[in-house]
Amino acid sequence: MATISLEEVRKIYAGGVEAVKSVSMDIADGEFIVLVGPSGCGKSTLLRMIAGLEEISSGTISIGDRVVNRIDPADRDIAMVFQNYALYPHMSVYNNLAYGLRNRGVPKDEIDRRVKEAARILEIGAFLERKPKALSGGQRQRVAMGRAIVREPAAFLFDEPLSNLDAKLRVQMRVEIKRLQKSLGTTSVYVTHDQLEAMTLADRLVVLNGGAIEQIGDPISVYEQPASTFVASFIGSPAMNLIPVSVRDGRATLDSETAAGGSSLSGPDLGNGTGYTLGVRPEHFVPASERPAGPGDLSLTVTTTVLEPVGAESYLYASIGGDSGATGATVTNSSAAHVVIRVPAAARHQPGEVLSFTATADRLHAFDKTTGKRIPR
Amino acid sequence: MKRAQFSSPLLPYFLLAPQLAIIFIFFYWPSAQAIQSSFYIEDPFGFGATFVGLENYTTVLGSSEYLRIAQFTLVFTLIVTFLSLSIALVLAVKADAVLTGASTYRSLLMWVYAIAPPVAGLMGIMFFDQHIGPLVDLAALFGWDMRVGVNYYDTAFAMVVIAVWKQIPYNFIFFLSGLQAIPKHLREAAAIDCRSELRRFWTVTLPMLAPTAFFLLIINMTYALFDTFGIIDVVTRNEPANNPLTLVYKVYLDGFRSNDLGGSSAQSVILMIVVLVLTMAQFRFIERRVHYG
Numbered sequence: 001m002a003t004i005s006l007e008e009v010r011k012i013y014a015g016g017v018e019a020v021k022s023v024s025m026d027i028a029d030g031e032f033i034v035l036v037g038p039s040g041c042g043k044s045t046l047l048r049m050i051a052g053l054e055e056i057s058s059g060t061i062s063i064g065d066r067v068v069n070r071i072d073p074a075d076r077d078i079a080m081v082f083q084n085y086a087l088y089p090h091m092s093v094y095n096n097l098a099y100g101l102r103n104r105g106v107p108k109d110e111i112d113r114r115v116k117e118a119a120r121i122l123e124i125g126a127f128l129e130r131k132p133k134a135l136s137g138g139q140r141q142r143v144a145m146g147r148a149i150v151r152e153p154a155a156f157l158f159d160e161p162l163s164n165l166d167a168k169l170r171v172q173m174r175v176e177i178k179r180l181q182k183s184l185g186t187t188s189v190y191v192t193h194d195q196l197e198a199m200t201l202a203d204r205l206v207v208l209n210g211g212a213i214e215q216i217g218d219p220i221s222v223y224e225q226p227a228s229t230f231v232a233s234f235i236g237s238p239a240m241n242l243i244p245v246s247v248r249d250g251r252a253t254l255d256s257e258t259a260a261g262g263s264s265l266s267g268p269d270l271g272n273g274t275g276y277t278l279g280v281r282p283e284h285f286v287p288a289s290e291r292p293a294g295p296g297d298l299s300l301t302v303t304t305t306v307l308e309p310v311g312a313e314s315y316l317y318a319s320i321g322g323d324s325g326a327t328g329a330t331v332t333n334s335s336a337a338h339v340v341i342r343v344p345a346a347a348r349h350q351p352g353e354v355l356s357f358t359a360t361a362d363r364l365h366a367f368d369k370t371t372g373k374r375i376p377r
Numbered sequence: 378m379k380r381a382q383f384s385s386p387l388l389p390y391f392l393l394a395p396q397l398a399i400i401f402i403f404f405y406w407p408s409a410q411a412i413q414s415s416f417y418i419e420d421p422f423g424f425g426a427t428f429v430g431l432e433n434y435t436t437v438l439g440s441s442e443y444l445r446i447a448q449f450t451l452v453f454t455l456i457v458t459f460l461s462l463s464i465a466l467v468l469a470v471k472a473d474a475v476l477t478g479a480s481t482y483r484s485l486l487m488w489v490y491a492i493a494p495p496v497a498g499l500m501g502i503m504f505f506d507q508h509i510g511p512l513v514d515l516a517a518l519f520g521w522d523m524r525v526g527v528n529y530y531d532t533a534f535a536m537v538v539i540a541v542w543k544q545i546p547y548n549f550i551f552f553l554s555g556l557q558a559i560p561k562h563l564r565e566a567a568a569i570d571c572r573s574e575l576r577r578f579w580t581v582t583l584p585m586l587a588p589t590a591f592f593l594l595i596i597n598m599t600y601a602l603f604d605t606f607g608i609i610d611v612v613t614r615n616e617p618a619n620n621p622l623t624l625v626y627k628v629y630l631d632g633f634r635s636n637d638l639g640g641s642s643a644q645s646v647i648l649m650i651v652v653l654v655l656t657m658a659q660f661r662f663i664e665r666r667v668h669y670g
């Protein structure tokens with residue numbers, strides 16, 4: 001077990017792509033860190049630099065109190081679980097698990113003990129003599145986990161280990177990985193593009209965007225206080241509604257609406273007098289009939305387009321503005337003014353229905369229109 | 378697998394006919410001819426043939442010259458196969474380390490294989506030429522008076538070198554594509570599990586390469602046994618004298634130079650049996666230990 005620390009780590013590939021741009025962070029002993037971000041944002045590159053599979057262009061990576069920049073992957077005391085498992089096809093499951101230990105000169109009976117123990121924990125004892133090709137995807141995944149566990153390394157590195165599994169298995173393995181990591185207490189760095197996986201697994205989330213850290217924090221605070229529109233739209237599903245607004249006479253209105261306190265959207269001035277990007281999560285809208293808007297609140301009139309039931313709740317897709325012909329509201333750029341609103345499963349809204357919602361002041365987020373950064377309140 | 382439907386039941390046979398005809402005319406028919414004539418002694422002047430039963434076989438197998446040639450063929454085949462496989466493998470491993478999918482480079486190397494064996498033999502013999510051959514000069518530096526075509530061992534040495542030289546590119550291409558087909562993640566997992574590169578090679582890379590190696594083993598043995606005919610012909614300058622020969626060359630000599638069609642046919646049949654046994658043995662004993670991923 002060990003801490004991992006990255007200092008201004010950069011990676012520039014031979015082709016000139018700067019995949020990782022000066023990343024610094026400290027990972028505590030036993031912590032479960034999840035690197036999350038869209039495909040191509042440099043997550044794997046960063047992880048692979050920690051593993052030693054990719055050279056570090058500049059900066060320092062330390063595992064424990066040892067700088068590992070020039071140390072072979074085999075000597076870094078890490079174990080990695082790959083997306084496609086990377087099991088040795090010509091070896092039995094037992095040998096797959098034992099291979100890394102044999103090469104390190106671990107005594108035979110100790111290897112046997114560790115392999116049997118991992119097999120018991122992961123419930124793969126029944127197929128220790130099988131070759132990987134005779135296993136299902138879920139079983140291979142377990143073997144890959146087992147290969148990491150038997151090593152008893154200072155850190156586990158996971159690169160999208162669940163993305164080849166079907167949805168049900170993915171949830172099951174997710175829970176299992178978390179339980180295992182907590183019981184072993186091994187420092188872990190886990191890469192995924194799946195925000196739900198990231199939220200559920202992480203002690204701390206690291207949101208990456210274009211090779212740079214966008215935000216670090218525990219899942220709930222990242223969810224509640226996204227540092228930028230990028231994080232806001234990446235974490236949470238459906239994504240946070242982001243509506244560009246202008247400020248006129250101390251009130252926020254849609255950019256397209258001219259009247260102060262506009263007819264379809266009216267919100268507080270969170271931009272210190274200038275326009276900003278207003279953010280509201282789908283679950284933070286309340287029907288105006290239940291809670292009339294106070295002075296700092298947002299009030300919104302929408303026209304329903306689609307109602308999407310997901311079981312426990314439904315999501316209402318709507319465009320901002322009342323029925324344009326009838327109310328005279330001028331919604332010119334309708335494509336930019338769509339919102340998603342969570343409604344109770346029992347709701348039975350019809351397309352074309354005009355509805356009003358409010359969101360309380362403490363549920364509103366404001367972001368700079370040009371930089372996308374969060375505007376502090 | 379898609380099941381094809383044919384309107385007439387005869388159509389598939391009709392479509393297969395050209396292929397079957399080729400196999401029959403060029404493979405089975407000559408084989409059958411050889412088997413038949415191996416039981417006859419043919420009059421050298423073409424005045425009919427006499428049935429002699431197994432006499433051709435007993436003569437061949439009882440001949441000390443034949444057994445000596447068989448022995449040389451065995452040694453030659455093993456050495457050529459071993460050297461051309463292992464040298465090609467080493468080269469492929471080195472190339473693989475620096476190559477990331479440059480297929481043009483790979484196909485350029487393949488061109489060497491387009492050189493016909495007699496041409497390779499001719500080019501090779503120039504290296505070993507008594508007057509202008511650089512290899513002869515090189516050997517002379519070490520006090521080795523190399524006399525290809527005169528000294529039995531020097532001739533054998535030249536045959537092996539040229540045969541190996543000719544076969545390396547072919548093996549190299551296959552080994553290289555085999556190496557490049559090994560998934561990157563597998564090598565990386567191995568890099569984490571094992572520090573020693575050499576050990577990784579033996580425990581992960583080579584087993585993954587086994588299907589390719591097995592295929593090449595059969596191809597190379599067949600090559601050394603049969604396809605080196607042209608090389609031997611050129612190296613011995615068509616004057617076998619007491620130079621080393623392989624069994625195939627002996628078949629040709631007895632059949633076409635000495636007009637002993639019966640004895641030559643018996644030798645052909647023996648060779649066919651050898652190849653059959655060899656291939657079956659390889660499939661039986663080696664393939665079982667090969668992992669096909």
Ligand SMILES: Nc1ncnc2c1ncn2[C@@H]1O[C@H](COP(=O)(O)OP(=O)(O)O)[C@@H](O)[C@H]1O
Pocket residue numbers: 013014015017018019037038039040041042043044045046
């Ligand atoms: N070996 C490589 N050579 C050049 N560019 C690469 C290489 N590997 C990845 N990249 C580039 O680096 C960026 C980050 O890649 P990666 O770390 O794999 O992203 P992620 O895992 O977040 O999807 C991408 O733009 C990708 O195209």
Ligand SMILES: [Mg+2]
Pocket residue numbers: 043044045
């Ligand atoms: Mg990746």
